[in-house]
Structure formats: C-alpha cells, structure tokens
Amino acid sequence: MIRTLTAALATLALPIxxxxxxxxSPNQIVAEASADEWGAIPAEDLLVMMLAPDxxxxxxxxxxxxxxxxxxxxxxxxxRTLARAGWYDGISVNRVQDxxxxxxxDPNYDNPEAEGxxxxxxxxxxxxxxxxxxxxxxxxxxxxxxxxxxxxxxxDLIERGGMPDLPQVRQIIERQQGDSYAVETMMIKGWxxxxxxxxxxxxxxxxxxxxxxxxxxxxxxPDTGSGAELYTxxxxxxxxxxxxxxxxxxxxxxxxxxxxxxxxxxALGFYTSEETDExxxxxxxxxxxxLPAAEQPRFEYLSTESETFARYAxxxxxxxxxxxxxxxxxxxxxxxxxxxxxxxxx
Numbered sequence: 001m002i003r004t005l006t007a008a009l010a011t012l013a014l015p016i017x018x019x020x021x022x023x024x025s026p027n028q029i030v031a032e033a034s035a036d037e038w039g040a041i042p043a044e045d046l047l048v049m050m051l052a053p054d055x056x057x058x059x060x061x062x063x064x065x066x067x068x069x070x071x072x073x074x075x076x077x078x079x080r081t082l083a084r085a086g087w088y089d090g091i092s093v094n095r096v097q098d099x100x101x102x103x104x105x106d107p108n109y110d111n112p113e114a115e116g117x118x119x120x121x122x123x124x125x126x127x128x129x130x131x132x133x134x135x136x137x138x139x140x141x142x143x144x145x146x147x148x149x150x151x152x153x154x155x156d157l158i159e160r161g162g163m164p165d166l167p168q169v170r171q172i173i174e175r176q177q178g179d180s181y182a183v184e185t186m187m188i189k190g191w192x193x194x195x196x197x198x199x200x201x202x203x204x205x206x207x208x209x210x211x212x213x214x215x216x217x218x219x220x221x222p223d224t225g226s227g228a229e230l231y232t233x234x235x236x237x238x239x240x241x242x243x244x245x246x247x248x249x250x251x252x253x254x255x256x257x258x259x260x261x262x263x264x265x266x267a268l269g270f271y272t273s274e275e276t277d278e279x280x281x282x283x284x285x286x287x288x289x290x291l292p293a294a295e296q297p298r299f300e301y302l303s304t305e306s307e308t309f310a311r312y313a314x315x316x317x318x319x320x321x322x323x324x325x326x327x328x329x330x331x332x333x334x335x336x337x338x339x340x341x342x343x344x345x346x
Contacts, residue, residue, distance in 0.1 A: 023320035029311050040300045041301060043288040043291075045065055046063055046066070046287070049284075050282070062258060063251070064251055066079065071247075072246050074132060078125045079227040081122060082226075083287050085122040091104060091119070091281075091282050092107055093258070096264050100269065101233055102231060102259070104230055109228065110229065119228075125226050130222060132246070135204060136204060181240070182196050185333035187313075187333075188304075191207060193208060194333070208333060209237050209247065210333070212232060212251040214249040215232075215248065217231055227248065232250075232255075234258065252340045253299070262278050299340055309339075317336070
C-alpha cells in the first residue's frame with residue numbers, strides 16, 4: 001500500500017525544503033528501473049496504423065495502445081471489429097486543429113466540409129451509453145480519495161520517515177481539493193484517470209484527455225460514437241472533454257506523423273474542399289495480434305505501482321536536476337506521462 005500512496009501523493013502540491021542539484025532527472029530514474037517493473041502490452045491491445053508515405057517516400061507508422069478492461073470496452077471492441085473488417089483501410093486524416101486534435105475517419109461522415117455519401121459501417125457494432133464514459137471506483141480501492149484518507153496516508157508516511165513532519169505539509173494536504181476537473185487524479189493500470197462522485201453516493205473514475213490520448217468522435221448527445229471516427233490530442237490537455245467523449249487509447253509510437261500535419265482552415269480545423277490534397281490517406285489499420293509474428297510491434301510500460309514510478313512521479317513534480325532553479329512542488333496528472341518503451345529483444 002505504501003508504494004501506491006507514495007505514487008499518488010507525488011502529484012500533490014508539497015513544499016520542497018531544499019534543492020539537490022545532483023539529483024537524477026525523471027528520464028534517468030526511468031532508465032534505472034528493473035526489468036520486473038515493466039509490463040508487456042499485449043499485441044491484442046495494439047493497433048498498427050499505416051499512413052501513406054510522406055513526400056520523401058518514407059513510411060509513416062503509428063502505433064496505438066487500446067484501453068484495458070474494464071474501461072471503454074464497448075468502443076474498444078468496435079474498433080477491433082472495424083479494423084478486422086478492413087473498414088479503416090482507405091479512410092483519411094480529415095481534421096487537424098492547432099493545439100487541439102487530429103481526427104481521422106470517413107471524410108464524408110459528420111464533416112462540415114463533406115460532399116459525398118458516408119461509408120457504410122460493418123454489422124455487429126455495439127451502441128454505447130453515455131454512462132459508459134465512467135467506471136465504478138471499486139477497481140482502485142487503496143487510493144486515498146478524501147482529505148481524511150489523505151491525512152491518514154501522510155501520517156503513515158511521516159511515521160515511516162518518508163515525509164518531513166512540517167505543519168505546512170499537513171495544511172496543504174488538508175486544503176487539497178484535487179485538480180480543476182476532478183476531485184482526485186490517479187494512475188490505474190498505467191493510465192491517467194480522474195475520480196469523483198457518480199450517481200447517488202457512488203464514486204466513479206474516468207480516463208482523462210492528456211496529450212496523445214485517443215478518443216471517439218461523435219455527434220450531438222445522445223450519440224456516443226462507434227469508433228469509426230477517432231482523434232488524438234496534439235495540444236494542451238483539453239480536460240473539459242473528460243466524461244463527454246469516450247477515450248479508448250493512446251499513441252505509443254509515431255505521434256510525430258500526426259502532430260506535424262498541416263492544419264486545416266475549415267470549421268473546427270477540417271480540411272476544406274480546396275484542401276482535399278492535404279488529407280493524409282490511411283492505408284490500413286490492423287490489430288497487432290493479427291499480423292505475422294515478425295511484424296508485431298512490442299512495447300512495455302513502467303508499472304504505475306512500482307517504486308521506480310513513485311520516484312519518477314515525484315521527480316516530475318519537483319525537478320531538482322541541474323537545469324532547474326525552483327521545484328514546482330506539484331504536477332498535473334498529464335505532466336506525469338507513463339513511460340512506454342520498445343520491449344528489449346529476447
């Protein structure tokens with residue numbers, strides 16, 4: 001439990017009494033993680049998206065990690081269905097809005113610049129409810145949610161010598177109300193989440209819109225989207241979208257191929273009829289487990305319950321490596337990205 005609480009408390013605004021200029025950077029801490037602190041990402045949870053080659057003829061591959069159970073699983077199942085049906089083959093990137101999102105799908109679906117008929121969807125896609133944007137909180141029962149629980153956790157850390165017994169520390173914890181969009185934020189299974197009140201007296205959690213997260217495009221409520229239209233965040237975290245759109249994954253490789261695309265000048269960043277040549281064709285999207293073994297990408301993530309992640313999160317919140325003068329004393333959940341790397345060769 002102490003490791004979970006340490007990682008969680010690293011995101012709180014705590015004063016730092018001194019700066020150690022020889023302290024390791026977050027990247028150095030991650031580089032020292034032991035092999036057993038990394039978890040393999042199953043090939044079934046990876047999508048390989050092949051864009052058309054760039055203007056120099058270089059291939060452009062983007063790898064997306066899908067959200068694990070129990071989150072957003074109806075949409076995730078739809079995405080696998082669409083990929084295995086070949087539906088994504090031949091679609092395109094149709095919207096690039098600066099400091100916001102890149103969106104891909106059928107250029108004639110829910111596009112203010114569309115001129116043709118929408119592409120037919122395969123049968124068997126699930127229709128999700130807006131209530132599915134969140135999940136019950138019971139999946140992470142040890143996280144300190146309330147101020148009372150936080151103070152109990154702090155008292156435990158002080159007793160163990162893991163935190164200085166300073167009055168201002170206790171005062172800051174007592175005043176801590178979470179971030180602007182959630183009562184609390186936390187990491188669950190290697191993903192960033194917000195938490196708060198659900199219906200009645202229940203507690204719920206939801207994935208949050210950080211840079212590189214992948215979501216499902218939709219129309220007006222009660223439409224929740226099928227997974228045919230997808231987008232990724234390429235700017236400042238648009239957390240106001242949390243609980244309003246389904247998040248289904250994140251980019252783990254090839255983000256540069258999307259974030260560097262030309263911006264659209266139409267409504268909401270869609271390419272206009274005069275900019276159709278700017279649309280980037282998508283050759284294919286495949287579930288990685290369906291590819292030949294030699295072509296399957298292999299990635300792993302640093303466990304968010306590991307001791308190294310707790311040190312990494314604290315270092316992200318309080319930079320003490322030589323470049324920094326004043327540690328921030330805290331970090332937004334989106335400023336503690338979960339480290340993901342290519343799996344070492346066997």
